[in-house]
């Protein structure tokens with residue numbers, strides 16, 4: 001009898017272990033990164049021909065967080081290398097997400113819970129990552145290096161302007177190589193130690209998001225409780241990251257933190273993924289007046305593809321938000337900020353991104369406007385800012 005009970009327990013344990021290893025991570029991602037059912041997006045010959053000449057670039061996506069081989073085509077999520085190639089994407093900022101509050105929302109979050117710990121365990125990440133945001137960032141940076149090592153030249157980490165120039169040259173000869181820029185979504189990834197910036201720098205860190213959904217040691221989140229600006233540690237991080245020619249990302253920062261960054265930082269920043277309150281009055285978005293201030297200091301704004309940023313997240317809705325941004329702050333400051341694989345619902349994935357070129361053509365955008373928003377602005381920005 002005892003033997004039998006032991007056998008049943010053993011079978012249950014093995015089933016649980018296999019479930020955790022093979023089924024659970026995919027199930028979680030499937031629930032969080034959905035492509036909603038949609039008609040097949042028709043791309044005209046004219047739009048396809050124009051799109052094919054644009055090195056598309058996007059300021060924010062989170063596939064590093066999820067347990068699947070990004071080099072292989074997947075039925076899950078919004079991005080993988082084959083879909084990036086299909087979409088004509090030349091450059092993608094790929095960020096490490098390192099801590100998220102339970103009950104995450106746009107209005108108000110405390111900082112005392114940590115759902116990424118469970119995700120790290122469920123995905124069988126190294127044990128050091130279960131308690132340390134820094135270790136989670138390091139692990140995701142190592143995953144990025146692993147993708148590059150196994151991609152046979154089809155995926156390259158971009159650390160310098162020379163890397164980016166080489167990528168553009170390779171693409172101009174027809175190579176479908178995709179460049180990735182490593183970032184962190186929230187500098188709680190430093191575990192409060194400025195020295196950890198150096199370790200992430202060796203993994204190629206070039207985009208430093210200051211906060212995510214909760215207030216951290218750098219200051220207030222747009223979705224936190226304090227609303228405060230940069231703390232002394234926050235100022236130290238901004239100063240040191242800028243000295244290293246990293247780009248500061250103010251997505252998810254409180255309005256006061258955005259103003260503080262603009263005051264102390266003389267390098268232009270990005271707001272990698274978000275939107276304009278004037279066209280989409282969401283707690284996820286910033287007031288138009290602050291967006292104008294950002295643009296006056298040379299910032300690039302990535303317009304998001306999901307409901308919290310665009311409200312209407314159809315291609316027509318996203319393009320409406322892009323048009324609104326161009327009219328408000330000028331075409332030179334508008335970029336793409338998909339938030340692909342960032343626990344978002346979208347209506348077109350990376351392979352279908354040409355629908356934006358099509359929709360902009362339909363809406364009477366000039367070819368120059370389309371080129372700039374779809375990629376040229378982003379590429380020019382990093383060519384100017386990278387070391």
Ligand SMILES: [Zn+2]
Nearest residue numbers: 185252273342
């Ligand atoms: Zn985000």
